[in-house]
Amino acid sequence: MAVILGISAFYHDSAAALLVDGKIVAAAQQERFSRKKHDAGFPDQAVDFCLKTAGLTADDLDYVGFYDKPLAKFERLLETYLAYAPVGFKSFLKAMPQWLQGKLYTRREIRKNLGKTTGNRIVFTDHHESHAASAFYPSPFEEAAILTLDGVGEWATAAAGYGRGREICLTRELQFPHSLGLLYSAFTYYCGFTVNSGEYKLMGLAPYGEPKYVELILDNLLDLKEDGSFRMDMSYFNYCQGLTMTSGKFDRLFGVPPRKADSEMSQLYMDIAASIQKVTEEIVLRMARHLYAETGMKNLCMAGGVALNCVANGRLLREGPFEDIWIQPAAGDAGGALGVAQFIWHQLLKNERTVASSDSQSGSLLGQEFSAEEIQEYLNTVNTDYRRYEDTDELCGDVADAIADGKVVGWFQGRAEYGPRALGSRSILGDSRNPAMQSVMNMKVKYREGFRPFAPAVLREKADKCFNVRENEDSPYMLMVTSIRDDKRSELSAEEQETKGLDKLHISRSEFPAITHVDFSARIQTVDVERHGLYRRVLEKFDEKTGCPTFVNTSFNLGWEPIVNSPADAYKTFMASDIDLLCMGPFLLDKTRQPAHVSVQAGNDLEVVLGDHWQSPCCHASMHVKDDRVVCAACLHEFNIHNNIPQLFWQHEDYGVGKDVTEVVKAFYEETPFPNYDEHDSLRSLIDKSRRGFYASILNDAIPYNSTVLEVGCGTGQLSNFLGIGNRRVIGADLCLNSLELAENFRRKHELSRVRFVQMNLFEPCFKPEQFDVVLCNGVLHHTNDPYGGFESIAKLVKPGGYIIIGLYNRFGRLATDLRRTIYKVTGGRGRWLDSCLRAMASDSDKHRAWYNDQYCHPHESKHTAGEVQQWFSENNLEFIRGIPDVGPNPQALNGEKLFQPALHGNGLTRAVSQFKQVFTGSREGGFFLTIGKKPVAAGSCCLKDGIEERVARFAQAVRNRKATFSNSDTSEVHR
Numbered sequence: 001m002a003v004i005l006g007i008s009a010f011y012h013d014s015a016a017a018l019l020v021d022g023k024i025v026a027a028a029q030q031e032r033f034s035r036k037k038h039d040a041g042f043p044d045q046a047v048d049f050c051l052k053t054a055g056l057t058a059d060d061l062d063y064v065g066f067y068d069k070p071l072a073k074f075e076r077l078l079e080t081y082l083a084y085a086p087v088g089f090k091s092f093l094k095a096m097p098q099w100l101q102g103k104l105y106t107r108r109e110i111r112k113n114l115g116k117t118t119g120n121r122i123v124f125t126d127h128h129e130s131h132a133a134s135a136f137y138p139s140p141f142e143e144a145a146i147l148t149l150d151g152v153g154e155w156a157t158a159a160a161g162y163g164r165g166r167e168i169c170l171t172r173e174l175q176f177p178h179s180l181g182l183l184y185s186a187f188t189y190y191c192g193f194t195v196n197s198g199e200y201k202l203m204g205l206a207p208y209g210e211p212k213y214v215e216l217i218l219d220n221l222l223d224l225k226e227d228g229s230f231r232m233d234m235s236y237f238n239y240c241q242g243l244t245m246t247s248g249k250f251d252r253l254f255g256v257p258p259r260k261a262d263s264e265m266s267q268l269y270m271d272i273a274a275s276i277q278k279v280t281e282e283i284v285l286r287m288a289r290h291l292y293a294e295t296g297m298k299n300l301c302m303a304g305g306v307a308l309n310c311v312a313n314g315r316l317l318r319e320g321p322f323e324d325i326w327i328q329p330a331a332g333d334a335g336g337a338l339g340v341a342q343f344i345w346h347q348l349l350k351n352e353r354t355v356a357s358s359d360s361q362s363g364s365l366l367g368q369e370f371s372a373e374e375i376q377e378y379l380n381t382v383n384t385d386y387r388r389y390e391d392t393d394e395l396c397g398d399v400a401d402a403i404a405d406g407k408v409v410g411w412f413q414g415r416a417e418y419g420p421r422a423l424g425s426r427s428i429l430g431d432s433r434n435p436a437m438q439s440v441m442n443m444k445v446k447y448r449e450g451f452r453p454f455a456p457a458v459l460r461e462k463a464d465k466c467f468n469v470r471e472n473e474d475s476p477y478m479l480m481v482t483s484i485r486d487d488k489r490s491e492l493s494a495e496e497q498e499t500k501g502l503d504k505l506h507i508s509r510s511e512f513p514a515i516t517h518v519d520f521s522a523r524i525q526t527v528d529v530e531r532h533g534l535y536r537r538v539l540e541k542f543d544e545k546t547g548c549p550t551f552v553n554t555s556f557n558l559g560w561e562p563i564v565n566s567p568a569d570a571y572k573t574f575m576a577s578d579i580d581l582l583c584m585g586p587f588l589l590d591k592t593r594q595p596a597h598v599s600v601q602a603g604n605d606l607e608v609v610l611g612d613h614w615q616s617p618c619c620h621a622s623m624h625v626k627d628d629r630v631v632c633a634a635c636l637h638e639f640n641i642h643n644n645i646p647q648l649f650w651q652h653e654d655y656g657v658g659k660d661v662t663e664v665v666k667a668f669y670e671e672t673p674f675p676n677y678d679e680h681d682s683l684r685s686l687i688d689k690s691r692r693g694f695y696a697s698i699l700n701d702a703i704p705y706n707s708t709v710l711e712v713g714c715g716t717g718q719l720s721n722f723l724g725i726g727n728r729r730v731i732g733a734d735l736c737l738n739s740l741e742l743a744e745n746f747r748r749k750h751e752l753s754r755v756r757f758v759q760m761n762l763f764e765p766c767f768k769p770e771q772f773d774v775v776l777c778n779g780v781l782h783h784t785n786d787p788y789g790g791f792e793s794i795a796k797l798v799k800p801g802g803y804i805i806i807g808l809y810n811r812f813g814r815l816a817t818d819l820r821r822t823i824y825k826v827t828g829g830r831g832r833w834l835d836s837c838l839r840a841m842a843s844d845s846d847k848h849r850a851w852y853n854d855q856y857c858h859p860h861e862s863k864h865t866a867g868e869v870q871q872w873f874s875e876n877n878l879e880f881i882r883g884i885p886d887v888g889p890n891p892q893a894l895n896g897e898k899l900f901q902p903a904l905h906g907n908g909l910t911r912a913v914s915q916f917k918q919v920f921t922g923s924r925e926g927g928f929f930l931t932i933g934k935k936p937v938a939a940g941s942c943c944l945k946d947g948i949e950e951r952v953a954r955f956a957q958a959v960r961n962r963k964a965t966f967s968n969s970d971t972s973e974v975h976r
Helices: 044-055 071-085 089-101 103-116 129-134 180-190 198-207 214-220 248-254 267-295 310-319 333-350 371-381 392-404 437-445 462-465 502-505 530-546 566-575 604-610 660-669 684-693 692-704 718-725 735-750 786-797 814-826 836-840 847-855 868-877 907-920 951-962
Strands: 003-008 015-020 023-029 061-065 122-124 143-149 158-165 167-176 222-224 231-233 297-301 324-327 385-389 409-412 426-430 455-459 479-485 520-529 548-553 581-584 587-590 623-626 629-632 637-641 708-712 729-735 755-759 772-778 797-810 879-884 928-934 972-975
Touching: 003 044, 003 333, 003 479, 003 581, 015 044, 015 333, 023 044, 044 103, 061 103, 061 333, 071 089, 103 122, 103 637, 103 836, 122 333, 122 868, 129 143, 129 158, 129 167, 129 297, 129 581, 143 267, 158 180, 158 267, 167 180, 167 530, 180 198, 180 267, 198 267, 198 310, 214 222, 214 248, 214 267, 267 297, 267 310, 267 502, 267 755, 310 324, 310 520, 333 797, 371 385, 371 566, 371 587, 371 847, 385 392, 392 409, 392 426, 392 530, 392 581, 392 786, 409 566, 455 462, 455 530, 462 520, 530 548, 548 951, 566 581, 566 786, 604 729, 604 755, 623 637, 660 735, 684 718, 684 836, 692 718, 708 718, 718 729, 718 735, 718 755, 735 755, 755 797, 772 786, 786 797, 814 847, 836 847, 868 907, 868 928
Parallel strands: 003 061, 061 122, 143 297, 297 324, 409 581, 455 520, 708 729, 708 772, 729 755, 772 797
Antiparallel strands: 003 015, 015 023, 143 158, 158 167, 222 231, 385 587, 385 972, 409 426, 426 548, 455 548, 479 520, 581 587, 623 629, 629 637, 797 928, 879 928
């Protein structure tokens, strides 16, 4: 038995693949296990999975292959920096530590992770050899031309040649810096998307524009030859020596600077996207034609990141010279792991190759699989409500019925996919006939840009009845774009035909509007009996019910996460989005029946969110909504509702007396409001910004589903709205109505039905005691004249077992801010460059002004110590959980899983050290620190435990009441 492990790592999408006697046993990307999108680290978890699947250990390995040659790549890097020196020194300083700490020592890293037994069996292949091997060896062709295209390997950016039997031979290559992949990535960057992940977005945006700049690109940016080779004018680009992809000369050519991420998408950028897409297609076509002329072979194999451009692939199949094309499903760097393993087996060890009739990649379903018992064990641990089916035909029928009824279904079956596409194992399914489905999936499930198209899954034997493809054409990997048949298209009015830009999105164009792009194109996946199992059966059932052989298939993930891998990943994504049903193995979960589900209707019904929690701030009696007022049941006092915001501010006993600063602070923020949302903020941009922030990200990971959260001092409500996107009920409260209006406008625009905002005085809260699982109060108490009294007031609102998080200014950490404040006062505001945040905000005058006023012109500010706040918690019978920064003797890295886990209190010395460090390393607000506490649980009560929802008792009766609604026949099991 010969065992070969292939590895790709350290650059983009690390992966591992295992061959046993030449057969592909397993292959997976590291990101599926680590949950870090495009994880580039050593794929230790993917390796462990592959070996475990085969029942082997690292000691059983005969060869380990690495998909490129690090030393050759380092040589290219050094030569490039030397060629541009001294320009690019900043980029050089950023790159060198990564190389010197790991990338140069790949052999050592492999030995360290796999053991020294592999020391004499490590093989390094050229990057494009790995791509070529991954394209040809699994293909269904005895011989074929080979074309690989990506950003850059060692020196090559593209390679061409042929494969025959067990041998591959690359005869030509294009070399760095001239690269089709980097050219496309430069335009990806210029249009405001992230390089190495946003190229899909650029391709999806292109049909909204017109290719007006094709000639401009060809005349200025590159010299394109008839054989598809080209040279780029590098004065327009900056990726060789800088930290950006394009230069100022590039900007001047198109007349505008690079688009800022999440800013408005103008028609000009859409036209630029359409233009570079057209240029890319032309280059690919020219390369393919020349390769055909050279080889005379009728079939073509492709790999490399550019081979994921399915629009170019579809055009190549329709207009190119080759009869058939096979593209590696994991065409990017991840596929190199499989390629190097197969290169060793066939090319180096000279083992014969057996060609499969379809291909030898098993539908690329090579990842992790979970048994029904493993899935059920997980579902039981998180207190879910599910039905188990013994009859799979019944299961598929019920799922098909749900899709036909407009439900969105999370589908988790069998082995996970290897590569970037969901192919029917980790998918989200929806009705392609539903005109609203694209919008629903983009905005409420994927949380991504509304212009992104969705792909159809279609029964292979019926694909030609819906799309312009050949009869029984095979396209199982979703790598080809075709068009909707004319007889399935909708007739557009003259006005609709003249529609421009993103307005095209709102026009229904075919019988399948959810999967028809604005140019009548669709990236199809054909579904067959051999590869697709239950996935095929659901589609058959859907076709039987509706007469439609196609439905929506998109990847099962939130837009910023990798595709789900495990039952835990699937359940978390199901609960954190508006997916209606989750089908995992033989189990079906309905969102509305989950104990952790927050059932809230869209609209402006305040009592749906607030009714169980609020009380009159004047009498502490119940309240109800009457017309545009909220009325106290005891004294009948009426509170206004302005823009759907209840104005429940009530004066406390010392209001306006002596040192009370409530009205002064209120007036300050009304005149100097918090920074608004960015002008073109979308739900996705809010998510991305929040996840980039350390605090918001770990908080979101720590607060479980079905929690009720109160944010006191929410300002413009960005954190409240972010937390409310998940399955939680969130209430934001603030003193200032103008800030709350910004929060409410965003909430209503994006239909965040589980979030509401109220105007409130924290000294006279409008909520009943012990109502909230989590109470947040960040940066508010130190702007009151009685911080401790304010803390006492809001601490009463925490449920037993719930948590409170307060943020205050630290007495020591604030020293640097106090010094800058003095300087600004003496100099009349000069020297603002001393504040790093003000430097970063220099181009945004509103944020710059708001930050300066809040930090240096605030009418009142108090400062505190960690020991003082711990005493507050003790006096209010709250258990101290942790401080941020850590105040214990052994500070630990913090993530969402650990946020609510108790840490050491520390002592006077450790607290002093932690606080003194803030003088030099304080947060962006200068000395801001957090303290987390927990309210003790009475005997028999339920609580948030270690960040996991465990309210079994709270839902037990409701679950028992629902039990009768499910069939309890011999073919199903209902879990409670």
